[in-house]
Structure formats: structure tokens, C-alpha cells
Amino acid sequence: MRWIAMTSRTISLCSCTLVLLGLCSAFPLTSAAQADEADVVVVAAPELDEALQPWIQMRSDQGLRIAITRPADTAALTHQQIWNAGGPETRYIVLVGDTPDYDARRDQPHQILTWMIPAPVTSRFGSTSALPSDLPYGDRDGDKISDAAIGRLPVRSAEQLTRVIQRIEAYENSDDFGLWRRSFQLTGGVGGFGAMVDTAIESVTRGVITTVLPADTKPQIAYASPNHPFCPAGESFTDAVLHRYRTGARFWVYAGHGQIDRLELLKTTAPDGTPAAREQWSVESLLNNQNANQLKRAPEGATIAVLLACFAGAYDAPGDCLAERMILADGGPIAVIASSRLSMPYGNACMGLGLLESVYSGGPQNTGCDRIGDAMLHAARSLQSKEKGKQS
Structure with missing residues (x-):
């Protein structure tokens, strides 16, 4: 790739x-x-x-x-x-x-x-x-x-x-063909963004795991939703995700909420035990322009990041957007695919799934397209053709 x-x-x-x-x-x-x-x-x-x-x-x-x-x-x-x-x-x-x-x-x-x-x-x-x-x-x-x-x-x-x-x-010159090349890390930053968004994010997760990835792929899922079976143990969801990132993966995919300089998720605080107590929700930054330098992965085993979230790829914003900061970080991804403005869950799902299908479907050793540029082009042309068909 x-x-x-x-x-x-x-x-x-x-x-x-x-x-x-x-x-x-x-x-x-x-x-x-x-x-x-x-x-x-x-x-x-x-x-x-x-x-x-x-x-x-x-x-x-x-x-x-x-x-x-x-x-x-x-x-x-x-x-x-x-x-x-x-x-x-x-x-x-x-x-x-x-x-x-x-x-x-x-x-x-x-x-x-x-x-x-x-x-x-x-x-x-x-x-x-x-x-x-x-x-x-x-x-x-x-x-x-x-x-x-x-x-x-x-x-x-x-x-x-x-x-x-x-x-x-x-x-490109790396001869490290360890397990990380078969690993696929998916992070769902859900938890209170509304039933429609949460359902769409979980649907993308389910679709990727069940229909896109080859059988020999090693998926690692982290879901920022309390009591979800894929919510990692520990007090800090961010620390758990960054630790997984450092172990390496061919793709690191985030589906959730984003801003120009950060990816966000909602964090819950357990009730204090009183009868009227209720869970408290607060916004937590999973990854931002300040902690992007905590992405520690040697370029020989770098990942391709796909951010299915709004604004994180706003490359025309003053200063660096998060996607730019990630790609320029020494330990960051070798490529980042992100949205440059507000994006709808359906659009994210269509483009994200189309991209991954282009990468993984067919070809020697399930590699699909030989280059990520080819995969992006294939996914874009597919959606553009559908749009043109609707208009004709």
C-alpha cells in the first residue's frame, strides 16, 4: 500500500x-x-x-x-x-x-x-x-x-x-511483516450523541467486522459506551486506545464525533448511591492537537488512520487540523483520511465501507487495491456514479 x-x-x-x-x-x-x-x-x-x-x-x-x-x-x-x-x-x-x-x-x-x-x-x-x-x-x-x-x-x-x-x-522499505499487518483497530466514540448517530456508528462497526474484513484479520474494538462488551477496562478510555495504537495495526478507524482539533467522546460518572442520583455525562477528548504527539509508532510499522467524524480533516482551518497534526507527528499514521467539514453518518458509512472493501476485497492475499490512492479512487467513483445516476 x-x-x-x-x-x-x-x-x-x-x-x-x-x-x-x-x-x-x-x-x-x-x-x-x-x-x-x-x-x-x-x-x-x-x-x-x-x-x-x-x-x-x-x-x-x-x-x-x-x-x-x-x-x-x-x-x-x-x-x-x-x-x-x-x-x-x-x-x-x-x-x-x-x-x-x-x-x-x-x-x-x-x-x-x-x-x-x-x-x-x-x-x-x-x-x-x-x-x-x-x-x-x-x-x-x-x-x-x-x-x-x-x-x-x-x-x-x-x-x-x-x-x-x-x-x-x-x-515502504520495511520488512516487518508481523501480526500488526493483519490487525484492524476500530474505535467507536459513542455514548449519548443521540440514538440516530449512536446506531449509525454501531452499524458501521458491525458491517466492517462481519462483511468487509477477511477471516484472518485480527480486529480490535474499543467502544466508548458504558457496559458495552467492547468497552475496555480501566479508568481512562483514552489511555486504553493509545496503548492499543502503539501495538500497531494496518488500519486505525475512529467512528464518532469530531472537531477541527480533536476527536470527542462522552464519559459517564457513576451515581453516588443516593436515591436521586443519576449518571453524569461529560465530554472527554480522545485525541487532540495537544496529545497527538503521544501517538508512538515507528514509521516502519505505521498505520493508516480513517477518521469517520466531522471536521477533523479541516485542512483549510487556521493552524493545523487534527488530521494534519497526526500525519506530521513522528509517531503518527502514515496516512490520515478524514472529513474536512460536517459530515453525515450515512455518508461516512458509505465512503468508509467502500474504501475498506476496495482494500480488502479480492486480489492476492486479500489486499484488494495495491495502493490506498486506488482504493480511494474506487470508492469515490462508486459514489459519484450513484449520484450521477440519481440526477439523470
């Missing part, structure tokens, strides 16, 4: 924006002799060229052909430059650089503008009317069906890019 980038995925059918932040998909790259022969188009500012060279060499050695273009002053112009450099054979687009904050214009030369696209589902509820997404960059012909996988490395400096590339190289 290789693919590095933070990819914003917006599917209007589900009102879901999933951002893939930095993974290693070992797709090889080499300089393309002709534009329509490029397997990969990389968008990067000249200031990042030197730091990017080891990654380009690694991909070239793997056999992929690369074309490089520069960020433009608008998303539309950047799209035009991407497809001037690429063509029908282009399978991957990699954006190297963060996007400007949503309330500011591009103020750094290495930043790459994102798109803001309508969000018809959430807007009906008086919430998010538009979603930031890089997905339109992958649509070559404007038919709203993705033609190439799109990802973004949300780095703000050449030094950050160097560290990320070093982690990618370590991950």
Missing part, C-alpha cells in the same frame, strides 16, 4: 468530505517523455524541489512516470496546468503543500489552493453550505467522475517535507 498525500474527498450524495493526509502508496514515478504518458502529476512550488527529490527518485525506481507542474493563482488554473502536464494515462495527482486558511488568500509561495464545492445535504439543515475539496483536480473532463486519485501532503516547509518523505521511505 503506498500513497502519500492529504486527499480531500467530497461526495455530495453523502455530504461527506474525506481528506487523505499523507500515506505511502508505492507508486513509482519517472519524468514523463510526453504529457499524456505521465502516470503521476506532482504540483509543487520550486522551493520544495530539493526536498522532493528523494521521493521522486524512489517513485522513478518503482517504474512510474512523473510530470511536475507549479501552483497557480486559482484552483481552476492549477487544474488546467495539471491536465496540460498529464493526460488519459495519468492515474495519480499529488499536491505538495498546505492550502491557505479559509479566510485568507494564498500568502506562501508553496501553498496550493483548494476548491469550495456545494454541500446540498448539510445545507438543508442550516449547516455547511460548501466544502473544501481537492477532488475536482482529479476530474479531467468535467463530468464529476474522478479520473485520477488525488492526494495532498500538507507541508508548510521543506523541513517538514523531508521528515515526511523519510517516514514514507521507512514504511
